[in-house]
Amino acid sequence: MRVLNRETGKKSSIGSGFIVGDGSRLATNYHVISQVILEPEVFYISFIGSDGQEGELKLLGLDVAHDLALLGAEHSLGEAIEMSPLPPRGAPIFAMGNPLDLGLSISVGTNGGILNQTDDSRILFSGSLNPGMSGGPTFNASGEAIGINVATARNDISFIVPSRFLSALIEKSSSDGYGAETDLKAEVARQVLAYESRYIEQLLESDWPNLDLRQFKLPGVISPTVRCWDNSAKLSAVALYKRYQIRCTNQNHVYLDEANSSVGRLLYEYYWLESEDLNAIQFYNLYESLNKDQVDAKLDRDMVSNFNCETWFVEVSSQQMKSNLCRREYVEYQGMSDVLFTAALTGHEDRGFFITLILTGVDYHATLPLIRKFLENTEWTP
Amino acid sequence: MDSLILEISTRGLHRYEPIDDEVTTLGRALDNDIILSDPTVAPHHLKIIRHQDGRLELINLAVVNPTRVGTRPIDTRELTRLPVDIEVGRVQLQLLARDNPVAETRPLAGNGRRGHLFGHPYWAILLALTCICVDALDFYLNSYNSFKWSDLLKYLLRETVLTIGAFVLALSILERLLVNRWEMKQMLTSVSLVYLMFAGASVIVVGLDYLLSASWPSTLFHFGWYLAIIPAAIAIYLIHISHIKRERSIVLALLIASPIAVPSILQSPELQALLDNFSSSASYHNRLSHLNWHLRDSVSIDRFIEQAKELEPGEIAD
Numbered sequence: 001m002r003v004l005n006r007e008t009g010k011k012s013s014i015g016s017g018f019i020v021g022d023g024s025r026l027a028t029n030y031h032v033i034s035q036v037i038l039e040p041e042v043f044y045i046s047f048i049g050s051d052g053q054e055g056e057l058k059l060l061g062l063d064v065a066h067d068l069a070l071l072g073a074e075h076s077l078g079e080a081i082e083m084s085p086l087p088p089r090g091a092p093i094f095a096m097g098n099p100l101d102l103g104l105s106i107s108v109g110t111n112g113g114i115l116n117q118t119d120d121s122r123i124l125f126s127g128s129l130n131p132g133m134s135g136g137p138t139f140n141a142s143g144e145a146i147g148i149n150v151a152t153a154r155n156d157i158s159f160i161v162p163s164r165f166l167s168a169l170i171e172k173s174s175s176d177g178y179g180a181e182t183d184l185k186a187e188v189a190r191q192v193l194a195y196e197s198r199y200i201e202q203l204l205e206s207d208w209p210n211l212d213l214r215q216f217k218l219p220g221v222i223s224p225t226v227r228c229w230d231n232s233a234k235l236s237a238v239a240l241y242k243r244y245q246i247r248c249t250n251q252n253h254v255y256l257d258e259a260n261s262s263v264g265r266l267l268y269e270y271y272w273l274e275s276e277d278l279n280a281i282q283f284y285n286l287y288e289s290l291n292k293d294q295v296d297a298k299l300d301r302d303m304v305s306n307f308n309c310e311t312w313f314v315e316v317s318s319q320q321m322k323s324n325l326c327r328r329e330y331v332e333y334q335g336m337s338d339v340l341f342t343a344a345l346t347g348h349e350d351r352g353f354f355i356t357l358i359l360t361g362v363d364y365h366a367t368l369p370l371i372r373k374f375l376e377n378t379e380w381t382p
Numbered sequence: 383m384d385s386l387i388l389e390i391s392t393r394g395l396h397r398y399e400p401i402d403d404e405v406t407t408l409g410r411a412l413d414n415d416i417i418l419s420d421p422t423v424a425p426h427h428l429k430i431i432r433h434q435d436g437r438l439e440l441i442n443l444a445v446v447n448p449t450r451v452g453t454r455p456i457d458t459r460e461l462t463r464l465p466v467d468i469e470v471g472r473v474q475l476q477l478l479a480r481d482n483p484v485a486e487t488r489p490l491a492g493n494g495r496r497g498h499l500f501g502h503p504y505w506a507i508l509l510a511l512t513c514i515c516v517d518a519l520d521f522y523l524n525s526y527n528s529f530k531w532s533d534l535l536k537y538l539l540r541e542t543v544l545t546i547g548a549f550v551l552a553l554s555i556l557e558r559l560l561v562n563r564w565e566m567k568q569m570l571t572s573v574s575l576v577y578l579m580f581a582g583a584s585v586i587v588v589g590l591d592y593l594l595s596a597s598w599p600s601t602l603f604h605f606g607w608y609l610a611i612i613p614a615a616i617a618i619y620l621i622h623i624s625h626i627k628r629e630r631s632i633v634l635a636l637l638i639a640s641p642i643a644v645p646s647i648l649q650s651p652e653l654q655a656l657l658d659n660f661s662s663s664a665s666y667h668n669r670l671s672h673l674n675w676h677l678r679d680s681v682s683i684d685r686f687i688e689q690a691k692e693l694e695p696g697e698i699a700d
Contacts, residue, residue, distance in 0.1 A: 238528040278526060280672035286526045288670040298662045306696030307664035311595040312689065313680045320680050324666035329695035337695060340664045346674045364695070368687050375683045 001028050001057075001071075001135055002046050003035050012043060016097035016136030018145065020083070021170050023076035028135030029150055029161075030062055030069045031255045037062075037184045038257050038332070045071060049078070050104060061173025064188050065195035065264075066121050066165040067150050067255050069135075070173050081137055083163040084144035086123060089113045093125060093140055095149050095160070097133025107133070107158075111146075114162065116224040119199065119252035123147050123160040189333035192254055196264055196362045199225075199252070200370050208377055213244060214272045216353060217379040225250040226266065241275035241286060256333070256361060259303055263336070263361020268374070269293060273352040280349040287344075293356040295340050304338065305329045313346070317380040320346050321355075325371070327364050337364040341371050384479055386432070386464075391474040392420065395562070401477070406430045408470060409443070422447050422471030430477075438477075440468070447471045488625045506567040509574035510546060516581050517542040549573045553616075556638060561624050568623045576615050580607065592671040595678050601652045608643035660699030 001017040004010065015032030019025070026047060036043045036059070045057040057071040087093065088111070095107045109127025114120050125138065129152040137145040138160045147160035178184060203223055211220035211228070221228055228248035235243070247269045253262040273290065275283055309326040321343040330336040339362060344354040357374060359367050386401040399416050407414045411425035418427070424444035431439040438461040442449040450469040451459050465482060468475040521537045522529070554569050583603060590599040617635035620626045626634065647653055655661055681689070 236527055240526055240528065275526075279523075281523050282526065284670050284672040285524050288668065291668045291670055294663055300662070301660040301699040304662065305698040306660055307666075308694055308696035309664055309666040310690070310693050311667045311678070312686050313676060313678050314686045315680050315682055320674075322667075322670065323686065324664075324668070325690050325693060326664035326666050327693055327695050328664075329698075331698055340666070342666060342668075344668075344670055346670065349672050352670070364693075365691065368690055371690070372683060372687050375686075 001026070001032055002048070003033055003043050004046050005043060007042070014098065014101050014132050015134045016132065016149065017047065017071065018096075018135075018137040019077050019080045020070075020145075020166065021080055022175075023078060023080050024073050025060065025080075025170065026057060026071045026073065026077070027137075027148060027166050027170075028069050028071065029148065030064050030067045031150075032135045033059070033069050033071070034255070034257045037188055038259070040184065047071075047073070047077075051078075053077075058177045059184070060175065060177040061169050062184075062187060062191065063165060063169045064191040064256075065254050066161050068148065068161060068166055068169050070166075070169050072175065072177055082144045083167055084140055084142070084146050085164070086114065086146050086162060087111055087140045091140065093127075093138050093146060093160075095125060095127055095129055095133060095136060095138045095158070097129070097136030097149055099130035099132045101132055105133075109156065109158070115159075115251070117227060117251040118159075119225050121161065121165070121252060122150070123162055125158040125160045126156050127158055128152065128156050129158040185332050186334060188256070189330070189336050192256065192263060192333070192361055193335055193363050195254065196359075197366045199264070200359075200362065200366050204369055204373060208373070210377070210379075211246065213246060213270050214274065214353075215351070215381050216270070216272070217377075217381060218270055218355075219268070219374055219377045221248065223250065225252045227251065231269070240277040241273060241283070243274075243290070244270075244272045246270045254361065259300070265358065265360040267356070267358040269356040271352075271354050271356075275350055278350070283350055283352070287352040290352075291342070291344050291354055293340075293342060293354075293358075295338055295358050295360065303331055305331065307338075307340070309340075314343065314375065316343065316375050316378050319380045322346050329364075330361070333361075335363060336361050337367075338362075339364055339367045341374075343375070384481075386438075387478045387480055387482075388416065388430075389476040389478060390416075390418070391476070392418075401430055401432070404432050404434075406432075407443075408475075418470060418473050420471050420473050423473060424471070427470050428468070438464075444470075503567045506570040506574070509571055509578065513546060513574050513577050513581075514538055514542050516578060520581070546570075546573055546577060553638070557624055560620075560634065561626065563624070565623055568619075572615065572619050572623070576612070579611075583607070588669065589671065589673075589675070591667075592669045592673075593675050593677055595667055595676055597665070597667060604650055604652060605647065608639070608646050612643060613639040658699075659697075 001015045002011040003013045005012055012035055013032060015028055017026040017028035020027045033045050036045055046054060047057055048054050055073055057073055060072045061070040091111050093109060093111050099105050107127040107129065109125050112124025112126055115122045115124055129149050133149045136149045138147045138149055140146050145163055147163050148166060150159050150161050152158040208222045209220040210217045226248050228246055231245040231247040232243060250266040252264060254264040256263045273287055305328045307326040307328045309324055312323045314321050314323045323343040326340040328338050338360045341357040342354060345352055357371060388399045388401050390397050406416065407426060407429050408416045408418055409425050409427040410418060410423045424446060427444045428449045429441040429443060440456060440459045442456050448455040452467060465476050465478045468477060517538055518534060521534055550569050550573050554564055554566055558564055587600050587603040591597055613635045616638050617631045620631035620634055621628055
């Protein structure tokens with residue numbers, strides 16, 4: 001699978017794909033062909049079959065949230081690969097693809113099971129995937145496709161998209177594909193926002209377990225997709241203060257495009273600071289210097305707007321918190337925003353605490369109930 | 383016949399020659415009455431003739447760089463009034479009557495009520511020591527580890543002594559070049575006063591930022607400090623201590639302040655934000671204060687969420 005520049009005729013990105021459905025359709029990853037979505041007038045999608053035949057492909061369907069794309073050829077390309085559910089955990093599975101454009105290759109590993117931290121959208125594969133294998137099929141021992149190669153974390157830790165998402169995409173995609181007038185970026189934005197809004201709704205509907213951090217009860221692991229880590233920095237032996245930091249992040253990010261990379265990030269962080277030895281001015285100088293969390297994604301002006309921020313003093317569990325809410329929008333993807341919320345405890349001379357909550361690639365208005373729930377589940381214990 | 387004086391200005395220095403004879407010659411050659419040792423002056427450049435009937439006449443003798451009166455070159459010129467500005471090469475002359483009024487006498491910097499502060503070396507030492515104490519306090523309030531004297535001394539040497547020392551030295555050298563004098567104690571007093579003013583104003587501005595939940599006070603202060611306050615302080619010094627004319631002092635103050643102001647402003651994040659029109663960082667209001675004085679009302683979570691619905695995204699940069 002190749003993305004070619006119409007002017008130079010040379011490939012801009014490569015990946016793998018396989019025949020599905022009626023034999024004229026090919027499945028691959030969305031990230032393999034995402035350049036075509038951004039610049040359809042510059043790039044087009046083409047394939048080279050294992051038998052050497054070549055041809056242009058048109059886009060039939062997208063499932064951006066699960067990183068899948070369905071492509072159509074003008075005629076039948078051969079026999080479609082049968083799809084199958086996941087074999088038992090530990091069973092051998094085989095990933096096929098075109099690593100580094102060197103030719104077809106098979107990587108052997110075992111099924112590590114569906115990962116709930118990825119919102120059930122990834123299978124853990126103990127084999128090695130290399131660039132170029134994305135979009136290729138992963139087989140069980142019977143030669144049926146159980147998923148699609150998608151990503152690697154190196155050292156034989158790789159990820160496969162379960163085949164059920166591909167089956168769903170084949171079922172809902174029309175054979176005509178997207179019309180020339182279709183705004184593909186709007187379609188990508190619609191799919192990402194729908195996925196993220198559903199994800200936020202699930203978070204709102206679930207009961208959140210608490211975690212304790214000194215004098216606060218706080219939202220803990222609010223979803224199976226979230227992992228929390230102690231992030232407290234090691235302090236110098238002569239430090240006159242103590243600080244405790246917990247950082248929680250989700251794993252079910254969504255690939256958007258080469259420039260914007262991933263969205264769908266949920267990060268919340270708690271930071272507690274206390275001192276018996278610093279006076280109030282010293283303590284607040286330190287407290288202020290630490291109050292500077294940011295959204296990590298450094299995006300360009302042609303991708304996102306500036307942030308707009310506003311400040312409130314919000315009463316949370318009988319405490320006053322200086323809160324900031326910031327919002328920026330994506331230029332190319334209508335309705336998609338990054339949101340940064342911070343709230344710092346005020347009114348105590350020797351104790352400080354702040355929450356940071358970051359969401360990327362979301363509908364701004366859908367995040368407000370989540371921020372509300374965060375604050376309502378933040379409890380001060382005197 | 384009234385007595386005359388010729389003021390000769392070379393590179394900002396003046397000397398005065400009486401013009402008492404009927405004929406006075408000027409030029410670079412050693413047989414002139416007044417010798418002007420400048421390579422742009424001709425060996426015999428100008429003749430000044432005082433006629434018996436009181437008329438005053440200038441005769442140009444130079445071929446290269448002919449004498450100018452006002453801005454025009456002359457061959458001969460009869461003068462009808464004094465004073466008159468004459469250019470001989472690049473040497474500036476002014477022909478004056480001896481009874482030409484002179485400017486009012488300026489008091490020495492050490493005299494008078496205001497001069498008291500600037501006149502005594504004790505004040506200079508006291509203010510410099512105050513700067514050191516203020517910075518020591520600043521170090522203490524911004525250190526979060528066990529106190530170490532060696533750290534404090536290093537900080538004071540780097541932040542206070544070297545900063546004040548560098549400014550006093552650089553500005554004194556400039557003053558020496560401008561007015562041919564050293565005024566070290568007044569300079570130390572002035573630099574220390576400005577230094578203390580900065581420290582005090584910074585504390586006030588940070589408090590204002592928190593009070594108003596805004597960053598414009600510190601932004602305004604940052605620009606105002608370099609663009610207005612530092613040039614104003616230098617201008618005041620030049621007018622009242624160095625006794626340079628007001629207009630010239632203002633121009634000089636702007637020139638002297640620019641090496642400090644221009645890099646500070648160009649490198650400031652505020653200007654970068656203005657010029658760039660875009661930042662991928664969220665510049666939210668992160669100031670915190672133990673006094674917690676703020677003009678904004680506290681709001682409930684419900685009210686906050688209601689108001690947050692109105693928050694628009696930032697501007698899309700060009």
